Amino acid sequence: MSILPAIHAFDTQPMRHRVVLITGGAQGIGRGIAQAVLSAGGSVMIGDLDSEAGHACLDEWQAGERAAFRQLDVSREASVQRWVKAALARFGTIHGLVNNAGIADPHQGPLHELSLATWNRYLGTNLTGAFLCSKHALPSLAAASGAIVNIASTRALQSEPDTEAYAASKGGLLALTHALAISAGPAVRVNAILPGWIATDAWQKPTARHRPKLSRRDRSQHPAGRVGTPEDIGALASYLLSDASGFVTGQSFVVDGGMTVKMQYA
Template identity: 35%
Template sequence: MSSGNTGGDTRANGRVAVVTGAGSGIGRSVARALAAAGWSVALAGRRAETLTETAAEFADPAAALCVPTDVTSAERVADLFTAVRARFGRVDLLFNNAGTFAGGGVPVDELDPETWRAVVDVNLTGAFLCAQAAFRAMKEQDPRGGRIINNGSISAHVPRPHSIAYTATKHAMTGLTKSLSLDGRPYRIACGQIDIGNAATDMTARMQAGILQADGSTAVEPVMDAADVAATVVHMAGLPLEANVQFATVMATTMPYIGRG
């Protein structure tokens, strides 16, 4: 893997981001906001067509690189970062966003072990594989360093009913963030985490129809615009590497989070 800013098509500011789960929801919003802020953005996700839809709104088509990627595969993740460095020359940011809520709404005693494994594979192992590949690139390149921002969710702090797989992986994400932050210090690699609550995406549509609460009732929950999440990520990403937002919580103001349960 080559080092240095040797790739073609880099933009004037030279900042290069990788966004996983970029084909929809928060990933799409963040990718578009980064591009608007002057970043070149590699869009990673399972489906090429949704990545192309995300890139279609970039003002500069040269700022986008669409790379269909299965984040649970070490080989595919390695291919992603090889493609990014070949095109843009370096990696300055990973927004580690790909995730699944599979098995949500299923009581713990009824959760299929295969569903558990699938959630762990995407939310935790996938996040590790992407962070590892980004870490390697950031350590090797010249100038050295970069930033990793993990999407933790407020489920990194408190669970919803019947969400054991998702909640366990998001709690684990906090440990991943802390370890990356510590291990990255000698190489100017910063790592922070954004914990998001009720951004308006397809995944949270059920909240506006009514969702199970800790007391057994069902309630409609408020949501916020995903663009507000994207603005926070852009701010975190834009800091000099000497500064880091270690943890940030961005949530719909009146959602039932404080005192949940």
């Protein structure tokens, strides 16, 4: 028998017959990931606080039985439990979870003026939400040899002033990622994506959708020559959720057009 490695045909539908749960999946990066999974042959259960946005996705996608929506508040355990239960009732299994939901505004003023309630709101949504969703989806993910993708941020690695709560919550996601990769492996792989500047203006619900206003400077400051799109994150997420990344776990991937490796002097 030959031990010569074979050339295998490239799978154009790597998510075929796979079910992926996506928090914050009705707008922005979450919607980009959901559409990437659908285009790769998978099915999605999106959860979002915004019901209008969620139902708009189903209307626009016209994906039939492969797409479902249920309102979700990731900071509330009962809401997470209902969402996971609904996904299992609809699809019967879970192959992937994308913890994307979060408070997007990083700027909250000087630390000495930051209230404990605001601090807890950031951590409760951006970090505790990922914990709760992972906790309740994990048994099904383990049974299906599934994968988790946490959406962090390059702000976990670098900061602007007055962004402590946001940065801490996203930094916590990186630690959660490698810790859970060890605890849940080898049954479940866990990785993180750190987006940089992603223009999500055109990926909102119809009533809030508009073309992004990007200047030449906005584009040129990125070594890649442009600002990112939700499709850039969706492409990597689909890979990390598929069997193609079967030897990848506990890792954090920066997708920022090269900004974090660019030396910047005033």
